Amino acid sequence: MNNEIIPVSRKVEAESLFPGSYAGRIAEEEKELYTVITSRGTMLASVTGKMMQSASSREDYPAVGDYVALDREDDRAGFGRIMGVLERTSCIRRKAAGDTTDIQVIAANVDMLFLTMALNQDFNIRRLERYIAVAKESGSESAVLLTKLDIAEGLYEKLEEVRKAASGGRIILLSNITGEGVDEVRKLLSAGITAAFIGSSGIGKSSVINSLLGDEALATGGLRKGDGKGRHTTTHRELIILPSGGMVIDTPGMRELHLLDDISGVDEAFSDILSLSSGCRFKDCSHRTEPGCRVQQALADGTLDRKRLESYEKLQKEARHMASAMDDRVRREKKAENKKLGKLIKEIKKDRRKI
Ligand SMILES: Nc1nc2c(ncn2[C@@H]2O[C@H](COP(=O)(O)OP(=O)(O)OP(=O)(O)O)[C@@H](O)[C@H]2O)c(=O)[nH]1
Ligand SMILES: [Zn+2]
Structure with missing residues (x-):
């Protein structure tokens, strides 16, 4: 084998x-x-x-x-x-944690990347767009995997958004409760194919992997203490071999890829700077030359590393840029929608006159 x-x-x-x-x-x-x-x-x-x-x-x-x-x-x-x-056919990367510019490889030689998101409150189209960017950069094939179909809310609107974001890519709807969609995932995982699932915690990745493992889930897994829920593995083996001969890479890094998808994520990662700046004399302090700047003070007394501040500013800029690009798109779409709606109302009025 x-x-x-x-x-x-x-x-x-x-x-x-x-x-x-x-x-x-x-x-x-x-x-x-x-x-x-x-x-x-x-x-x-x-x-x-x-x-x-x-x-x-x-x-x-x-x-x-x-x-x-x-x-x-x-x-x-x-x-x-x-x-x-040996040569990597694909490579999923992210910036390493901390104030470094080091790149960390989360997984290598992944053939099929499942961009996984649940159809309940977890759903966030901006995060999916981030995942799509990660997949594009990685060089692996990808499919959008939408889980918890059985408890989906606002399915139609969500699917419309996903279709736009995925621009023609494969979209799989799945429920671990009804089993719908599991076979579609299984079909993509034949012998020799390596898959990985990107997605936040609790969206059903382990459940999908357990289904793919079938009987072997019982053999290799065990019960997690407390909730008695089956786990695909109790050890930390991160490359899982499926009965089909397909493989799944399941590393903790796959859950943290969304860390930088909005400003709050960046602020969370740099809460020390955020709390320093709350002590600045001016509310809109740019932490450059203003008097009474706590950030400058911390740089001077060495409690804050300049590199860390630079990295915070860079990521915040990137996140802001992303957010405003998204806002622009939403605004454009809204405008087009209003135009369509206006036209529709006019037509309805015309129809009434005919009656
Ligand atoms: N309703 C519903 N619940 C699901 C579905 N898939 C998983 N769940 C539930 O969601 C919870 C999390 O499922 P997991 O499979 O452990 O999720 P995960 O993504 O592996 O989570 P981590 O291991 O923390 O990354 C469990 O309570 C599951 O029973 C689904 O399709 N529908
Ligand atoms: Zn300041």
């Missing part, structure tokens, strides 16, 4: 880059120790010092889903050594 996980082409690629090496796929990372799937099973490995030296950023390190070249295929004689990351 692992032969489907490690395609021959990857073995050839590893061998040609590092003669005598083996190919494996990263299933999980924890504190620089990687769980790697090889054609012999699963083993632990770490990157070689040489690889560390040649890495110029975090992006160059292995991520879940990466194919890597290894010095061995099992860890009976000790942890494996990862010599290099």
Whole structure:
């Protein structure tokens, strides 16, 4: 079965880059120790010092889903050594947490990205647009997956919005309660295909993965304490192998991609600066040259890092820009709608005159 996980082409690629090496796929990372799937099973490995030296950023390190070249295929004689990351066919990135410009790879070599959103209060078209941008940037195929169809509110309006945002892309409606739509997802996940689900917490991703796992959900899962709800896994394996031979990458990073989709998200991430600026003498302080500026004061006494302030201003600008671009679109649409409505009212009046 692992032969489907490690395609021959990857073995050839590893061998040609590092003669005598083996190919494996990263299933999980924890504190620089990687769980790697090889054609012999699963083993632990770490990157070689040489690889560390040649890495110029975090992006160059292995991520879940990466194919890597290894010095061995099992860890009976000790942890494996990862010599290099093989070419990525796609790559889901985000800015790493904190005041860094480092890019973090959340998942690599994803063939099908499900942009997942529930049809209840979780629904947010701007977030979906953000996901679509992430998918475009990643290089993987994508489909919009709308969950909780059974409790959908304002379905017609939501679908209209999604259709516009997805511009012709595939849209799947799903309910984990009725089971509708699960087969459509399953069909996209044949042997050798790797999928990932982007979406916030609680929208039904685990439930979908459990359905895809079928009987194996019981074998690998367990009951979560407290609510007695089945989980697809109790450990933190982040590359899940389905009975079909398809694979699902499920990393915590997939839930946090929406962090920067509005100004409140940015403000939340920089609450220290926000609380400093509430102490500035002027309510509309730009934190540049104004007297009584608490932010400038914090920069001067070193309690606030200038880089952090710069990064806050940059992200806020980006979020504002996005918000205003969206507002413009809404305004244009509203105007067009009003025009249509006006026309309709005129026609109705005309009709009345005819009667
Ligand atoms: N009505 C309804 N409830 C659902 C559906 N899918 C999931 N739920 C419920 O929503 C809650 C969250 O479901 P999960 O599958 O754990 O959601 P998740 O996206 O994996 O959440 P995280 O693991 O926190 O990321 C559970 O109580 C589910 O029973 C659905 O299609 N319809
Ligand atoms: Zn200020």
